[in-house]
Amino acid sequence: MAAPKIIVVGGGLAGLAAVIKIAEAGGQVDLFSIVPVKRSHSVCAQGGINAAKNLKGEGDTTYKHFDDSIYGGDFLANQTPVKNMCEAAPGIIDLLDRMGVPFNRTPEGLLDFRRFGGTLYHRTAFAGATTGQQLLYALDEQVRRHESEGKVKKYEGWEFLSAILDSKGVCRGIVAMDLRTMEVRAFHADAIILATGGIGAIFGKSTNSVVCTGSAQSAVFQQGVAYANGEFIQVHPTSIPGEDKLRLMSESARGEGGRVWVPRTPGDKRAPKSIPETERFYFLEEWYPKYGNLVPRDIATRAIHRIVYKEGLGLDGQPMVYLDLSHIDSGTLDRKLGGILEIYEKFVGVDPRHEPMKIFPGMHYTMGGLWVDFNQMTNIPGIFAAGEAEYQYHGANRLGANSLVSCIYGGFVSGPNALAYAKSLPAMEGDGGAGAEIARQNELNQKLISNQGGENPFRLWRELGDTMTEHATVVRYNKGLLEADEKVVELLERYERVNLADKSAWANTSFAFARQLKNMLELARTITKGAYLRDESRGAHYKPDFPERNDEKFLKTSRASFTGSPDGPRIEWEAVDTQHITPRPRRYDSN
Amino acid sequence: MATRTIQLEIKRQASPDEPSVWERFEIEARPGMNITSALMEIAANPVTADGKPTTPVTYDSNCLEEICGSCAMRINGKARMACSALVENLEQPIKVEPLSKFPLVRDLQVDRGVLFENLKTVKAWVPIDGTYDLGAGPKQLPQQQEVNYPLSNCISCTCCMEVCPQFNEATGFVGAATIAQVRLFNNHPSGKVLKEERLRALAGDGGIQECGFAQNCVEACPKQLPLTTSISEVSRDVLVQQVKDLLTL
Numbered sequence: 001m002a003a004p005k006i007i008v009v010g011g012g013l014a015g016l017a018a019v020i021k022i023a024e025a026g027g028q029v030d031l032f033s034i035v036p037v038k039r040s041h042s043v044c045a046q047g048g049i050n051a052a053k054n055l056k057g058e059g060d061t062t063y064k065h066f067d068d069s070i071y072g073g074d075f076l077a078n079q080t081p082v083k084n085m086c087e088a089a090p091g092i093i094d095l096l097d098r099m100g101v102p103f104n105r106t107p108e109g110l111l112d113f114r115r116f117g118g119t120l121y122h123r124t125a126f127a128g129a130t131t132g133q134q135l136l137y138a139l140d141e142q143v144r145r146h147e148s149e150g151k152v153k154k155y156e157g158w159e160f161l162s163a164i165l166d167s168k169g170v171c172r173g174i175v176a177m178d179l180r181t182m183e184v185r186a187f188h189a190d191a192i193i194l195a196t197g198g199i200g201a202i203f204g205k206s207t208n209s210v211v212c213t214g215s216a217q218s219a220v221f222q223q224g225v226a227y228a229n230g231e232f233i234q235v236h237p238t239s240i241p242g243e244d245k246l247r248l249m250s251e252s253a254r255g256e257g258g259r260v261w262v263p264r265t266p267g268d269k270r271a272p273k274s275i276p277e278t279e280r281f282y283f284l285e286e287w288y289p290k291y292g293n294l295v296p297r298d299i300a301t302r303a304i305h306r307i308v309y310k311e312g313l314g315l316d317g318q319p320m321v322y323l324d325l326s327h328i329d330s331g332t333l334d335r336k337l338g339g340i341l342e343i344y345e346k347f348v349g350v351d352p353r354h355e356p357m358k359i360f361p362g363m364h365y366t367m368g369g370l371w372v373d374f375n376q377m378t379n380i381p382g383i384f385a386a387g388e389a390e391y392q393y394h395g396a397n398r399l400g401a402n403s404l405v406s407c408i409y410g411g412f413v414s415g416p417n418a419l420a421y422a423k424s425l426p427a428m429e430g431d432g433g434a435g436a437e438i439a440r441q442n443e444l445n446q447k448l449i450s451n452q453g454g455e456n457p458f459r460l461w462r463e464l465g466d467t468m469t470e471h472a473t474v475v476r477y478n479k480g481l482l483e484a485d486e487k488v489v490e491l492l493e494r495y496e497r498v499n500l501a502d503k504s505a506w507a508n509t510s511f512a513f514a515r516q517l518k519n520m521l522e523l524a525r526t527i528t529k530g531a532y533l534r535d536e537s538r539g540a541h542y543k544p545d546f547p548e549r550n551d552e553k554f555l556k557t558s559r560a561s562f563t564g565s566p567d568g569p570r571i572e573w574e575a576v577d578t579q580h581i582t583p584r585p586r587r588y589d590s591n
Numbered sequence: 592m593a594t595r596t597i598q599l600e601i602k603r604q605a606s607p608d609e610p611s612v613w614e615r616f617e618i619e620a621r622p623g624m625n626i627t628s629a630l631m632e633i634a635a636n637p638v639t640a641d642g643k644p645t646t647p648v649t650y651d652s653n654c655l656e657e658i659c660g661s662c663a664m665r666i667n668g669k670a671r672m673a674c675s676a677l678v679e680n681l682e683q684p685i686k687v688e689p690l691s692k693f694p695l696v697r698d699l700q701v702d703r704g705v706l707f708e709n710l711k712t713v714k715a716w717v718p719i720d721g722t723y724d725l726g727a728g729p730k731q732l733p734q735q736q737e738v739n740y741p742l743s744n745c746i747s748c749t750c751c752m753e754v755c756p757q758f759n760e761a762t763g764f765v766g767a768a769t770i771a772q773v774r775l776f777n778n779h780p781s782g783k784v785l786k787e788e789r790l791r792a793l794a795g796d797g798g799i800q801e802c803g804f805a806q807n808c809v810e811a812c813p814k815q816l817p818l819t820t821s822i823s824e825v826s827r828d829v830l831v832q833q834v835k836d837l838l839t840l
Contacts, residue, residue, distance in 0.1 A: 020722055021722065024721060024722060035651075035653050035659070035661065036704075036707065036747075038660070038707070038747055039653050039654075039659040039660055039661050039747075040653075040659075041653070041654065041659075043654060043658045043659050043746075044654050044656065044658060044659075091724045094724070094725070094726060094727050094728060095719075095722055095724070095725075097727065097728035098717070098719050098725065098728040098781070099716075099717055099719055100716075100717040100776070100779050100781075100782055102736050102739045102740040102743050103736070104733070104736060105731055105732060105733045105735075105736045106733070107732075107733065108730070109730035109731050109732045109733075110730065127740060127743075128740055130658065130744065133658055133744070133746075134740075134743055137743060138717075141710075141715060141716035141717070142716060142719070144707070144710060144711055144715070144716060145714070145716045145718065147711070148711045148714075180696060209653045209654045209655070209659065210652055210653050210654075210655065211653055242623060242628075242655075243621055243622075243623050243624045243625065243628040244625060244627050244628035244631055244655050244674075245655045245656070247655075247656050248656075335737075339658075339744075343656055343657070346657065346675050347623070347625075347656070347675065347677075348623075349677075412722075456635060456636075458631070458634045458635040458647075459635050462635070501637040501644060501645070501646050501647060502637075502646035502647055504605065504646070506605070506606050506697060507606075507649050507696050507697035507698075507700060508649075509647065509649050509650075510634060510646070510647045513634075
């Protein structure tokens with residue numbers, strides 16, 4: 001019998017981790033990615049990767065990592081997979097080290113660790129402030145090695161359009177589009193793994209890369225895969241507002257001693273360096289003495305919102321606060337944070353070694369994603385998911401530096417499980433549904449290219465981003481969420497009149513974008529509807545009208561299913577695995 | 592106050608077989624604008640300065656923070672990343688063209704796959720025994736990390752290849768980026784097990800001796816990789832390897 005064929009979609013950390021495990025176990029892998037995999041969004045991760053290696057004599061343990069992650073996620077994550085991840089993390093760091101990741105070192109030559117948000121331990125391994133880039137390259141190199149040995153075939157410059165489902169609803173492969181020739185083709189596989197990352201584009205501007213549209217997740221959602229906890233969106237406290245995107249300013253800046261402050265006097269016009277200590281308001285340190293600047297992201301983001309919008313203390317009346325590194329010596333900063341200082345310098349034109357940075361919260365990450373079981377398989381047999389595309393590891397709020405470990409761990413779990421599943425899969429009947437799926441996709445393409453009307457997809461996208469950012473990020477009201485949902489429905493209706501300026505069939509990027517846009521719109525409704533129905537505040541989901549966590553009603557995973565009806569997705573509530581740690585109140589202002 | 596505008600001239604080419612044409616655009620200036628946001632603006636309103644409807648520009652981009660290496664192009668004649676090219680620092684009209692040394696796909700998009708093929712040829716990886724748990728990696732002093740980390744910052748943008756006079760079809764030169772990766776992996780405590788193979792891969796035609804020391808690479812590199820130092824160091828190692836191989840024939 002031929003070796004099982006697995007398709008991995010997405011070449012970031014999760015996808016590459018899955019590919020490596022499958023190739024190592026003798027499986028055949030086809031790897032699909034919109035961009036050359038080395039350019040995937042994982043390169044943007046900056047600060048580091050968590051693992052309780054306890055190399056600083058602090059008595060850190062994997063159990064404490066587990067507890068911090070569950071508590072940080074406000075008890076919404078299923079506990080068993082998080083526990084397993086935290087136990088695997090130290091081994092993952094060792095493996096990455098062996099692969100050649102240039103982690104920062106102690107004088108003795110051991111791995112160095114730094115502090116990060118939501119923990120009191122030095123638990124974060126790092127390579128300067130470009131850890132995601134370095135990790136991605138290490139996995140990319142290993143995949144290139146497998147590729148040169150014929151175990152992996154890459155399809156870079158191909159976009160996933162949909163899964164192929166047979167008459168029994170079992171996945172038999174994918175339909176993808178060549179982004180140069182615009183050819184639509186079916187690829188057979190015994191199992192597929194979606195490692196297609198984040199959904200930042202739904203919010204217009206975010207810290208995410210251009211390819212992070214959530215289009216692939218939405219496509220399978222519309223084919224019947226459940227989408228879980230979609231309402232949990234992480235808004236990173238420190239980003240640099242920009243014309244084309246919000247550039248991340250890593251939490252590691254605070255991990256290395258960076259301090260967030262505003263002048264105590266509203267509208268203070270003095271240069272920041274000339275404002276004396278007593279006239280500076282280090283509000284995180286004052287409000288959260290134990291964790292200080294290293295409270296979890298949801299807490300820090302809400303605090304900055306309060307300072308700007310309630311206390312009226314934003315810099316020069318603008319929605320911005322200082323993130324200050326200028327008290328730390330330049331040599332240390334260059335060694336530990338060089339990459340992010342360079343970003344600020346290049347894009348803002350100010351040297352953060354000497355001047356405090358001006359930052360504001362920006363949409364960063366989705367805790368929600370495709371529903372998966374503990375084996376990383378969705379509710380459609382043969383469709384697996386890993387990385388940010390799925391919902392499993394971060395509950396209601398992700399801790400900084402847990403994303404890289406969850407991506408690699410999820411990839412490592414999904415790869416072997418997909419292979420095991422594929423080995424026991426009964427043979428396919430006929431073409432497994434490939435012909436019908438190709439026909440459906442060609443029809444969608446034909447309709448889009450010949451559409452007449454007055455709508456431009458890029459302008460519709462801006463409207464989507466504006467409404468989602470206004471109503472579905474830091475502070476949420478039911479009225480606003482309904483308004484956002486109505487707006488999305490309006491955009492879906494206007495989408496039918498999208499008229500592409502480019503109707504050619506060669507490297508047509510606006511055509512590909514328009515296909516993604518439709519999927520963004522459908523997925524946006526899981527966010528607004530989940531947020532609307534969840535009448536409580538938990539982690540990143542905050543409703544002033546329902547300020548408390550309500551475990552009785554909402555210690556539950558929201559599970560959205562596509563209905564195709566104008567009412568939007570159907571939401572069901574699923575019990576959370578809390579067998580290891582009993583939920584307790586989550587407070588960072590006292591302990 | 593009158594709105595300030597930005598003048599852009601973009602070299603367009605619908606496909607590899609069609610002739611190229613220049614199109615002029617005028618868009619509203621906003622503070623902090625970069626070339627990628629100007630291209631996004633054109634996509635939302637694809638009309639030339641003469642009021643002629645056109646198509647959105649095809650180009651590669653992804654992270655928009657100069658770490659993914661996608662958006663390399665020639666801006667006012669200089670090979671650089673479009674995301675970190677701030678409009679306010681550029682002379683207008685801003686001329687935007689595709690990289691010239693790589694097969695053109697469309698507009699500003701080119702095919703830079705050759706770099707990834709080169710990385711295969713020189714085995715730019717650490718050949719680990721497996722991904723199962725084998726304990727900690729080798730100890731490395733901070734000084735070692737400080738040499739390797741900058742080399743590992745290469746974003747594969749290919750600017751160094753674009754500006755190299757020797758990088759052309761006649762020489763088949765691998766280019767500076769690949770050579771820097773050879774140095775990186777030969778430096779690694781266990782990566783160096785393939786050192787000889789890597790050096791031999793750089794010994795023949797198209798190898799390291801094609802370098803003409805123009806030093807354009809190190810100036811063009813957006814990540815300040817020590818490219819010329821790396822070329823000198825690897826050159827020496829290749830020579831030593833060639834002599835060794837000669838003596839053992």
